[in-house]
Amino acid sequence: MTNRAIVSSFLLLILGLLGWTGIEMYLFDYQYKVASLHTFAGSIFLLIIALHLTNNFQSLKRYLLSIEGRSLKSQSSEASNNSQSKMLTTQAYAIIVAGVLLIPVYEFDLPPITTVYDFGKAQRGTTDVFYKQMSTKAGSGQQPITVEVLRGAEATDPQVAIWIEDESGTLLSTLYVSSALATNNFFAIDGSTPRRPEALPIWSHRRGVKAADGLYAPDDDTKLADGVTAATPNTNFILSSGFHASGDSRIRVMLEVNASFDWNETYHENAYPDDPVYSGSGSVGQPALLFATPFINRREANILKMSLVGRGHHSGKDGEIYADLSGITTARDLVARALVFIEPPEEQIASTL
Template sequence: MKKINVLIIVLVSVAATVSGQTEAITANQAAKGTALQLHFEAGEAHNHPSFAVWVEDLQGNFKQTLFVTKSVGTGIYPYKPAGDLKWEKGPGRAHRPAALPYWFHKRDEEKLQDANIPDPDNPVPDAYTGATPKQNFNLAVRTDEPLQGKVRVLLEVNQPWDVNEFWTNAKHPENTQYLTSCQPAVIYAVTIDLDKPMDMYYLNPIGHSHPYGADGKLYTNLTTLTTALDIFTKIKLKIE
């Protein structure tokens, strides 16, 4: 598949405010594309997760990132390794392929070694990044260009050190990347039709990522996941 490199320069304001129990986040509002409003309801397992939202066509070809949490988008995390599999408060530069592997690989079709993972020298533009919300939140975003026809909106979410009876610390003890994640990232998706838009869409889980980021495949068996499926209890999308 031929890779197309596109440079987009936009002026953006990304802000978060708290209104009652729902945070409001805006991103890429200076763009001239389609306006989307997403509403996230935090589950009992919600605890500073990392996530990315993006758009692709029905053939699975990546179109653009809509939003990604700041730590993943910059490669600078609030905790850093302290030796002997321990962590201490950062900030610290980190290479974490287990964070959001499906999105990492989707955004780089050639999948060059490490080229798909943002770092402080090659961050995701501020247009598309923001802090992790602490509670329920609304995310108002715009695509760079107007969407047409049918497309898919996807989300990948992961929470650090999220163990359960199947994804234990002892499952891949030799892999330090796995130990930063344990239960793998969960992928949600919905297909929207810009020609015949519905009043509301709901993103539903369709699979999970590789547990330590070794590939960009979609693993559809969700039976081993527990709290990873309760980070969000509902994700709604509306075309403005």
């Protein structure tokens, strides 16, 4: 097989990937893997075009000059010259008119571009929503709780912690933590294991277990048991778990979420140059966000919606809940919706039988 045939086959494959992933993103719900493949294929395609133009610049130049030379030699009459000139002029006018017409269409969201886009949006809205089922802390004697999390558009492998606390802010029970943070399973380019105190600082400080290096993020000696950890789902998920509480405790359910590299104008790589955590690990971005339910009596069966109530410290130096969300942009879309279903405790159900 010649080099030309190999390149042609590779280009055909890239075009096929672009076509398939483009249709997937246009008609169906967002999928991180599909979007990544589309971006990768598009980048490769642009790179090939750039390399082709660079490597064949002289050949293309000679070809264009030869066309001009042949055209001048073959002109047998003024009519043929005028015909070619008119054709080029018509093409130029067509390009200019099309460009001018596209400006108001783009600027004011006019058809047909919006019509085509809205059709795809409506089609995506009719697709089924899938959830991954997860279970932690299985066992008898616990009050059942279910947490349903609908992933947001910006949720690309975030770190997540879900826990229950009382009115004093004391952590009563950890229901789930992403395994990467819970077991200190992070990797750096140089092969080391970086510490990530900024990942989920509110949960880490609520847990209150300090590692030997003074950080509250788990390390190899303070990591969590497997019963409450699992890899972060790359889709929507439903967590079934349980907790212990006594009496008429008033509780609320908390969800902390954070993604790496989600830089913006406020939280960018050089935002805190003197902060050794924020400027050191290279995995930071916008701070962790905290979602929470209202406080309820734990004996009451309830369906509760979580609301965004604040954020953590940008480098995890404390466990405070900061109400100022003015610099938060795309991180707001890490979670589209979070619902909590709390069932009555087992002893209460038994007493009614």
